[in-house]
Amino acid sequence: MEKLRPIKGTQSLYGEAADRFAHVVATFEEVRRLYGFARVEVPMFEQTGVFARTMGETSDVVSKEMWSFESRSEGSVTLRPEFTAGIARAYLSEGWKQYAPMKVATHGAAFRYERPQKGRYRQFHQLDAEVLGSADPMADVELLCFGAQLLDELGIEGVRLKLNTLGDAQSRDRWRAALIEHFAAHHDELSEDSQARLEKNPLRILDSKDPRDRPFADSAPKMVLSAEAEDFFGQVKAGLDAAGVAYELDPHLVRGLDYYRHTAFEFVTDQLGAQGTVLAGGRYDGLIEQLGGPPTPAVGWAAGIERLAMLVDDEVRAGIExxxxxxxxxxxxxxxxxxxxxxxxxxxxxxxxxxxxxxxxxxxxxxxxxxxxxxxxxxxxxxxxxxxxxxxxxxxxxxxxxxxxxxxxxxxxxxxxxxxxxxxx
Missing domain, CATH: 3.40.50.800 (Anticodon-binding domain)
Incomplete structure (x- = not known):
């Protein structure tokens, strides 16, 4: 008889490890309540098109990492690699538009077929918070305050908030065209991955770690914001200043897909080696439209529970009295x-x-x-x-x-x- 073993990239938790995991979730639920985010639940699997259309057909997640299989009645279905696409689908198909603007949050398992490493698993768990139906920059500020307070309540130290703007659609389209022209002039000198991204996902070249790409990424043209995009970003920064949330501007912080707009952000730490991001997100005003819905502004973030549990400083124990x-x-x-x-x-x-x-x-x-x-x-x-x-x-x-x-x-x-x-x- 074959010896039973865990599937590679999965884990079972007991004792303090399980208590740390539960502590992160309980803290998230408490902060969610403080900020008035309603709890939602979405299916663990969706039609594959939900993720392929929202994450980009050429993205690494879609092309290499999704757990997909054929259903007898639904065609190709995929275990969720993240929450945002499923929440956006529910916003359209479950009639949630009537509640807009809506502040929602959830947590649970997600699945990606990738090489397991410290704090990263093939079945992993995420916290997720979204604001759908609001174009107000204060929605971005409130989400960032939510994330900052969560990390503070967990006692995680040495965390920095990196902040950038991707501009509005007009600013981004002009910048994208300029980037394609710039990188095309150096096509043969780029890495193979960046050559493949050049036409469909040129922004991803900016955060390439390949040393062949760095000289061209560092010399790439900067975004020129429209007056409206400049004002939006100014309101986000002013809101964070008013809330006492410190941030660092990072012009290299990007999101590759075209539906991202305006604010992009990451909370990073040096305590996890190269995998330093513990909470990240941004504004994705074009995503719901890409799913076939009306133009709908939205912003959100996600955080890995396993990574946060690793960073909780104090011993966490579910003790008795x-x-x-x-x-x-x-x-x-x-x-x-x-x-x-x-x-x-x-x-x-x-x-x-x-x-x-x-x-x-x-x-x-x-x-x-x-x-x-x-x-x-x-x-x-x-x-x-x-x-x-x-x-x-x-x-x-x-x-x-x-x-x-x-x-x-x-x-x-x-x-x-x-x-x-x-x-x-």
Whole structure:
């Protein structure tokens, strides 16, 4: 029988790794709520055309990385490589246009067939936030503030926001034509990839890492913005200044596909080697029109959960607040009853069923418990538990109901102490 193994580029999580993952998602959900972004869900697979039309037929994702297969009834379908295209499709086919402008966010698995590396998997997970139906530059500002606060709440340090403008359609079309003329003059000296991109995706040559391309990318003509595009970018920068979000202008930061407009941005870090982007996005005013819909302004970003989880500084542990220790078979149903009462009161509780008392106490302490409830023959007869404060060592006889308040107080004190340490740090 063939030995079972994980599929290359996938991972299973347990313990602190799973807790870090969950911590990133929980923090995202909390910040999403603060910014008023509604939760949405979209299918994990779509008709292949949804991604091919929105990501560009010649892009690396479409030509090399998509997980596509033939369905018996739907033709070619593809596991989503990202969220934006599926949300745009739903905006058109599910009647979401009536809610515009709409602020939405989601998270979940995505799939790309690429070489696995640090923080990058073939099944990976993304956070995603979008504003659809708003041409206001303040939508860009709010999204950037959302991203900045998320990274701050996660405690990720050393992150820089790189910002650029791709101009409006008029500015971009003029720039694209100038780039094609510039790079065509050096066609034979460009890398093979850049030669292939020259006609359909010349902006991608600007961020090429191939040393053969760098002299021509660095000497390429700069975009000349229209007055309207200049004003739009000025409002974005002024909004970020007002919000206290620092940024660096980066004229080499581009998006290759023609439906991108105006703002492009990346939050980058030097803590992940060459793969330094942790959250990125931009305005894509032409995408929904490319799917067959009416001209619709939109802006959004995405972030990899695995990468963010790697960068969370502090130890993240889903600890407990109380431990229940039954002494003997007769105490076991009483332990279950006590644990359920505490859990019903909002107290994270674990039952440590067996083993020597010292060992069980040690395990409870390691799990983060602030208090232990010991149930033996005397406690069963009296209808009480032996309550022990694991920080002070204090012990007393209490009913289970009477333990709720002191356990809650211990948890609150622990949280205040943690906040105080963070402030001092």
């Amino acid at each position: 109380a431990a229940v220790l039954p002494m003997g078979e007769e105490a076991r149903p009483h332990a279950i009853r006590a644990a359920q009462l505490l859990r019903g009161a909002g107290i994270a509780t674990e039952i440590f069923w067996s083993g020597k008392m010292a060992k069980r106490m040690s395990r409870a302490d390691a799990a983060g418990a602030g208090a232990a409830l010991i149930i033996g023959e005397e406690e069963i007869a009296a209808g009480t538990v032996q309550y022990k404060d694991l920080k002070t060592g204090e012990q007393r006889q209490l009913t289970v109901e009477e333990t709720v308040e002191p356990i809650t107080d211990i948890a609150a004190e622990a949280m205040l102490a943690e906040w105080s340490q963070e402030e001092q740090a």
